[in-house]
Amino acid sequence: MEQDVSSTGYNFRIKDGLLGAQMLFVAFGALVLVPLLTGLNPNVALFTAGCGTLLFQVITKGRVPVFLASSFAFIAPIIYGVQTWGIAGTMCGLAAAGVFYMLLSLVVKFRGSQVVSRIFPPIVTGPVIMVIGLILAPVAVHMAMGRTGDGGAVLVPESQAAIISMAALATTMAATLLGKGMIRLVPILFGVIAGYLISIFYGLVDFQAVVAAPWLRIPDFVLPEWNSAAVIYMIPVAIAPAIEHFGDVLAISSVTGKNYLKDPGVHRTLMGDGVATSLASFLGGPPNTTYSEVTGAVALTKAFNPAIMTWAAISAILLAFVGKVGVLLQTIPVPVMGGIMLLLFGAIMVVGLNTLVRAGQDLLEARNLIIVALIIVFGIGGMSFTFGSVTLSGIGLAGILGVVLNLVLPKGRPVRNEDGELTDPLSVPE
Numbered sequence: 001m002e003q004d005v006s007s008t009g010y011n012f013r014i015k016d017g018l019l020g021a022q023m024l025f026v027a028f029g030a031l032v033l034v035p036l037l038t039g040l041n042p043n044v045a046l047f048t049a050g051c052g053t054l055l056f057q058v059i060t061k062g063r064v065p066v067f068l069a070s071s072f073a074f075i076a077p078i079i080y081g082v083q084t085w086g087i088a089g090t091m092c093g094l095a096a097a098g099v100f101y102m103l104l105s106l107v108v109k110f111r112g113s114q115v116v117s118r119i120f121p122p123i124v125t126g127p128v129i130m131v132i133g134l135i136l137a138p139v140a141v142h143m144a145m146g147r148t149g150d151g152g153a154v155l156v157p158e159s160q161a162a163i164i165s166m167a168a169l170a171t172t173m174a175a176t177l178l179g180k181g182m183i184r185l186v187p188i189l190f191g192v193i194a195g196y197l198i199s200i201f202y203g204l205v206d207f208q209a210v211v212a213a214p215w216l217r218i219p220d221f222v223l224p225e226w227n228s229a230a231v232i233y234m235i236p237v238a239i240a241p242a243i244e245h246f247g248d249v250l251a252i253s254s255v256t257g258k259n260y261l262k263d264p265g266v267h268r269t270l271m272g273d274g275v276a277t278s279l280a281s282f283l284g285g286p287p288n289t290t291y292s293e294v295t296g297a298v299a300l301t302k303a304f305n306p307a308i309m310t311w312a313a314i315s316a317i318l319l320a321f322v323g324k325v326g327v328l329l330q331t332i333p334v335p336v337m338g339g340i341m342l343l344l345f346g347a348i349m350v351v352g353l354n355t356l357v358r359a360g361q362d363l364l365e366a367r368n369l370i371i372v373a374l375i376i377v378f379g380i381g382g383m384s385f386t387f388g389s390v391t392l393s394g395i396g397l398a399g400i401l402g403v404v405l406n407l408v409l410p411k412g413r414p415v416r417n418e419d420g421e422l423t424d425p426l427s428v429p430e
Contacts, residue, residue: 019303020311024319026182026297027069027312029189032329033344034070034286037337038078040087041284043219043326045070048285050316052276053309056288059272060264065298065306066252067313068276071289072348073129073241076136077234077395078286079149085230087222087284093230095281097238101274104242109267113246122359124402125243127372129352131379131398132240133345140345143338144169155334160202165339168195172343185296188340195336204333210324217323222284229391236399240352241289245270248290255299367409375402 027049035045049069056068074094081090108116142151146161156164172191175183183190199205246261249269253260260269269290276288294312298304319325361368377383379398384391392400 016305016308017311019301019308020313021315022182022301023067023294023297023303023308023312024315025189026185026293027067027291029186029192030072030291030293031069031316033188033192033337033340034072034075034078036329036332037075037341038286039082040078040286041220041222041326042329043217043320043323044221044283044285045280046316046325047219047320048276048280048283049288050313050320052280052288053313053316055279056269056272056276057306057310057313059275060260060268062306063258063264064249064252064260064269065256065304065309066248066290067294067309068273068288069291069316070286071241071277072344073132073244073289074234074237074287075345076132077237079136079139080394081230081233085227086225088225089227089230090234091222091224091281091284092227093232093234094287095224095278096231097234097287098274098276098278098281100235100238101242101245101277102271105267105270105274108270109265113261113266116243116246119403119407120239120243121406122355123361123368123371124375124399124406125240126352126355126359127375128236128379128395128399128402129240129244129355130349131352131376131395132237133347133349133352134376134380135394136341136345140338140341143334144342145338146335148334156204160204161335161338164195164198164202164204164333164335165342167198168192168336168339169342171195172340181300182297185293185300188344191340192332192336195339196332199333199336205331207331210328210331213327214323216321219320219326220284224281232392233394233396236396236403239399239403241287242270242273245273245290248292248295251292252290252295252298255295256304367411370409371402371405374405 031045031049032042034040035042049067052068053066056066057064074097078090078094081093084090085093104116138151139149142149144161144165145158146156146165147154168191171194172187175187175190179187179190196205246266249260249266260266273289280286280288294309356363356372363369363372375398378401379395382393383397384393385397386392
């Protein structure tokens with residue numbers, strides 16, 4: 001029952017199907033969380049995650065055991081985009097983000113990864129990631145307290161919402177800190193289950209729509225519509241996750257003991273990520289990215305065969321056609337999602353902060369201070385610029401600003417203070 005294909009690294013076995021389903025279980029909570037938070041269809045997200053993973057494997061010659069699914073980095077931009085341009089217009093911008101990945105992969109192929117690190121150093125990507133997390137903090141709080149994301153309407157009584165959201169948050173934290181084995185890999189799933197059960201107790205869940213939904217149904221795909229404003233807004237957002245991609249490839253390389261940066265090459269993995277993201281956008285799904293949860297599961301199970309991810313992808317595609325799944329997921333009350341978001345968006349901010357810390361640069365050095373400060377204030381403070389029919393604001397503006405400042409600001413030249421010591425002329429005194 002075995003078939004080895006040495007040229008691709010695949011080794012098909014019956015038990016790989018079960019391992020693949022397990023990998024999908026690990027990714028499931030985060031995979032469907034993104035469409036639920038952004039108003040996209042979870043069944044479409046399942047389908048595009050599966051298809052994106054298969055495309056990634058083709059482009060990377062089936063050598064890398066990773067699973068691609070919904071990217072958290074795009075949650076805030078998608079929410080803004082759907083409110084501003086609708087789902088079809090937002091998909092146009094997300095497709096452009098995938099094209100950005102593809103172009104970046106060509107740069108890496110012909111010029112090396114060093115040129116990317118010079119244009120997008122940690123001093124730029126770190127604060128941009130922080131903005132992604134912080135800009136949605138009010139949305140998380142509103143939802144955790146039973147309100148709509150903008151706080152404009154109350155959906156669940158505040159007293160009940162607080163209990164539900166804190167239970168979901170506490171369970172997620174407990175699974176993360178105290179869980180062992182597979183439990184520790186799916187903390188979001190356990191948090192959602194805990195909040196959902198309490199919501200049922202309070203009578204906040206209505207299963208009539210689930211009963212009425214068909215078992216088999218084609219996902220509600222959405223084709224993109226051209227929108228130049230969405231394109232200009234989304235491309236800068238892609239900077240941070242594109243840079244994070246290098247870290248993801250290093251992580252799975254460390255787990256398996258193989259250097260995927262060289263074989264099949266990071267340019268291929270980045271190209272695969274870009275193609276998967278554009279494919280998802282052309283069908284109405286969220287952008288794809290490599291999942292660290294699944295990488296953790298690979299490390300735990302020692303299941304290094306890339307064919308396992310093929311089965312995970314096929315499982316996701318098949319599950320996408322189960323109509324009751326998407327309807328059931330959409331019955332999850334707002335406070336459950338809000339409780340998870342409190343931790344999720346804070347964690348994204350911490351990832352950006354950690355990027356700066358690991359870079360080991362002095363943030364009080366004038367040039368660094370200016371770049372970080374302006375990225376964060378412009379991104380979170382609501383600064384915007386309008387050029388004709390195009391408006392730059394939020395994360396998009398923060399990303400462009402960071403890149404430009406990094407390229408044009410000169411290195412500070414030291415001067416001598418009253419004691420004759422060399423100092424930065426614009427440095428902040430202690």
